[in-house]
Amino acid sequence: MKKFDAVRVRKTILDMAFAGSTVHIGCAFSIVELLAVLYRNHLNFDAKDPHAAHRDYMVLSKGHGVMAQYACLHEIGWLSDEEMSTYFGNGTRLKGLADAHVPGVEVTAGSLGHGLSVGVGLALGAKMNKTEQMCYALVGDGELNEGTIWEASLFAAQFKLDNLVVIVDVNGFQAMGTTDEVISLGDIEAKFRAFDFEAVSIDGHDEAAIDRAYRDFKASKNGKPKALIAKTVKGKGVSFMEHDNIWHYTRLNPQSYEAAITELGERA
Secondary structure, rough: OOOHHHHHHHHHHHHHHHHHOOOHHHHHOOOEEHHHHHHHHOOOOOOOOOOOOOOOOEEEEOOHHHHHHHHHHHHHOOOOOOHHHHOOOOOOOOOOOOOOOOOOOOOOOOOOHHHHHHHHHHHHHHHHHOOOOOOOEEOHHHHHHHHHHHHHHHHHHOOOOEEEEEEEOOOOOOOOHHHHHOOOOOHHHHHHOOOOEEEEEOOOOOOOHHHHHHHHHOOOOOOOEEEEEOOOOOOOOOOOOOHHHHOOOOOOOOOHHHHHHHHHHHHH
């Protein structure tokens, strides 16, 4: 396994986005620390076998942030340098939305709101099989507009899936504007508590806080599913992308690519 730090992961995302001339950079950047800490310190997997039966599950319901997951899978060694260079190209497996044909990607996602339901099913299966497997499902805050999120949450609480951790990327934006403008979400932590989840809110870029929350959730066998409400910054890590929703659909050109790479290099 490689160094696997947040700056390295963001640089890989920029390389992919530039090579593929594609979008969704800002929403990949907001989840980098959440995924890096999970893969580095907590997710149980076999480095030689992405399909090992005993693995923990990482469900990216927010499928448009998949470049961050691909970058993590590259760090593990499940995706090669050569394959990463083909991102979004003709004939590649590495599409712009999460695709279960890629080793380590559990769910095909992109139509928002559905990945969590699959994650709930995986967590239920692990419970029925009496394994120690965890299921982590990462959703976007705008994705909480979808009714299926709350149907899945009701189900998770009913069946006491304390091996399920829902990670909510609260970056305050969705494709067409801020979450407050589209559908205000109010107190997300309180909402999950009302659905009988154990819930905590943290800074989604504070690796120590993320690490502690994952560790505490895994140790908490109280019959309640978990919700990690992670306050993040869309475009985190590159100053001209931060809090600017234009980077949901803007492509890099040579000048913006070099400026972003240079800025990340200065922060390394």
